[in-house]
Amino acid sequence: MNTESTTQPVIEARQLDLTFQTNDGPIHALKDVNLTIDKGDFVSFIGPSGCGKTTFLRCIAALETPTGGSLTVNGMTPDEARRNRAYGYVFQAAGLYPWRTIAKNIKLPLEIMGYSAAEQEERVRKVLELVDLDGFGGKFPWQLSGGMQQRASIARALAFDADILLMDEPFGALDEIVRDHLNEQLLALWARTEKTIGFVTHSIPEAVYLSTKIVVMSPRPGRITDVIDSPLPKERPLDIRDTPEFIEIAHRVRDGLRAGHSYDD
Amino acid sequence: MKQFFAVLTVLLAIVVLWYLAVGPMNIRTSLDQAERAGEAVTPEASRDRQQVSVWILMAQNSDHIIRGYDLDRPRLPTPVQVGEELWKTTGEMVIKGRPMSKRSLIYHGWITLQSTLWGFVLGTLVGILGAVAIVYSRVVDMSLMPWAIISQTVPIVALAPMIIVLSSQLGIEGRGVPKAIISAYLCYFPVLVGMVKGLRSPAVSQLDLLKTYNATGLQAFLKLRLPSSVPYLFTSLKVGIAAALVGTIVGELPTGAISGLGARILIGDQFGTPLAIWAALFAAAILAGVLVTLLDIVQRVTLRRMGMGA
Numbered sequence: 001m002n003t004e005s006t007t008q009p010v011i012e013a014r015q016l017d018l019t020f021q022t023n024d025g026p027i028h029a030l031k032d033v034n035l036t037i038d039k040g041d042f043v044s045f046i047g048p049s050g051c052g053k054t055t056f057l058r059c060i061a062a063l064e065t066p067t068g069g070s071l072t073v074n075g076m077t078p079d080e081a082r083r084n085r086a087y088g089y090v091f092q093a094a095g096l097y098p099w100r101t102i103a104k105n106i107k108l109p110l111e112i113m114g115y116s117a118a119e120q121e122e123r124v125r126k127v128l129e130l131v132d133l134d135g136f137g138g139k140f141p142w143q144l145s146g147g148m149q150q151r152a153s154i155a156r157a158l159a160f161d162a163d164i165l166l167m168d169e170p171f172g173a174l175d176e177i178v179r180d181h182l183n184e185q186l187l188a189l190w191a192r193t194e195k196t197i198g199f200v201t202h203s204i205p206e207a208v209y210l211s212t213k214i215v216v217m218s219p220r221p222g223r224i225t226d227v228i229d230s231p232l233p234k235e236r237p238l239d240i241r242d243t244p245e246f247i248e249i250a251h252r253v254r255d256g257l258r259a260g261h262s263y264d265d
Numbered sequence: 266m267k268q269f270f271a272v273l274t275v276l277l278a279i280v281v282l283w284y285l286a287v288g289p290m291n292i293r294t295s296l297d298q299a300e301r302a303g304e305a306v307t308p309e310a311s312r313d314r315q316q317v318s319v320w321i322l323m324a325q326n327s328d329h330i331i332r333g334y335d336l337d338r339p340r341l342p343t344p345v346q347v348g349e350e351l352w353k354t355t356g357e358m359v360i361k362g363r364p365m366s367k368r369s370l371i372y373h374g375w376i377t378l379q380s381t382l383w384g385f386v387l388g389t390l391v392g393i394l395g396a397v398a399i400v401y402s403r404v405v406d407m408s409l410m411p412w413a414i415i416s417q418t419v420p421i422v423a424l425a426p427m428i429i430v431l432s433s434q435l436g437i438e439g440r441g442v443p444k445a446i447i448s449a450y451l452c453y454f455p456v457l458v459g460m461v462k463g464l465r466s467p468a469v470s471q472l473d474l475l476k477t478y479n480a481t482g483l484q485a486f487l488k489l490r491l492p493s494s495v496p497y498l499f500t501s502l503k504v505g506i507a508a509a510l511v512g513t514i515v516g517e518l519p520t521g522a523i524s525g526l527g528a529r530i531l532i533g534d535q536f537g538t539p540l541a542i543w544a545a546l547f548a549a550a551i552l553a554g555v556l557v558t559l560l561d562i563v564q565r566v567t568l569r570r571m572g573m574g575a
Binding site: 082088096113 | 468470471473474475476477478480482488489492495506571572573
């Protein structure tokens, strides 16, 4: 997949529409979503509940089917991309199997995809090291803290060669100290693996700290209100959050969120 | 230690209640015997005593109450009497070297146990396969589940003779097969319900995750649904094996069987030997307890090995 031309966007959405039919009538979850994500981008989706950020991520993963517009992933339809195992998905809940050790949990996608036993071992070792969990392979999930479990679930998504990583509020349930630490680690991991990352979050500082591109969304109907290309450098120590540039972007995100919300009142 | 006392207190309460009940339950029989032995009782005639409540009889013949605790054919035997009878028909038979004699509860228990285990295996298989079909097919869910529920509302006592008649019509020799079927009939239901719940227990996000791996349905079943259902399965199996034992005993009751714990209960009733009935009842209860305990141990070991031990 690295041989593909660099000009082709990894994810491209044009006039994307998604309406859910529910008992309470139709819900317009996504309306006229246009977005281009290039290789190596770290894109955050931020917005209040119901703005369609998770839904959009699920569309990319072919877990939802859009009702209008076009969406391509690696130049394919999302479903083709899914069948080609183009992405790893990290859910808000770590969702590790309690009956499998951490190593066996990471092997789950590898078993399903038919990697050889030796290859599985090698990859588990590699990704455990990548998420800083070496030595924990033999532990069961309940023996690990929430943050470590989520790291294991990221390792599981990294174990196979998907060049896209989709993360749906992966640190949403963790406390702020753990979260800061994981954000730092995630940036380091992104720099090392050069993956394209789609990241759904509620937190403005998290979005600004992590992203090269921040997509601000608003609800009813779910739509994009602002796309911010971050001017921050790739190297980001935690104290970058005190710089004027950082605060300025955070402001712009907050303004975008507020503009979206004014429709409600 | 606190738990130990709680367990002991309940046990003690049961024994005390039991002993207290023996007096009123046996007072009439005691007075009949006393009368026959020429002792003074009030009222003197057996027919008159039928009109008087047991409480008054006990008040008027307080020195005969004690007789009720040592009758040959008591309406309610004491725990000690039941224990003696149990020992006579089990341990003592072993010492005599005839554990498999027709008078031994070990022999009858073994007959019942065999049918129970066959019924348990059959019921568990039917339950698991039914659950898989129900979970994977909405049509089966809607067409099979109501019948599964209805099947459990039919009294098994009414159904058991029919199954036995039917199986002999089909030329099946002996009672082993029909008894196992009756037993399976009671056993499959808890397994079915538990497994349906267990196979459906994975969260939507767990199933979504497998979808992102492009896993096949079989892989999802083997790697997610089946392991998720194991804790549910064991809970159901424990209910199921107790139900299977009840099914077997019921299958032995109305059918003129001559061996098995159910047959012992029936024969004890027909020949007026309550001690035999009570001993058989206790043997059945002990057997059920042992079977459930064994399954509990297997459950603990399995879940611990799976990393899900509590």
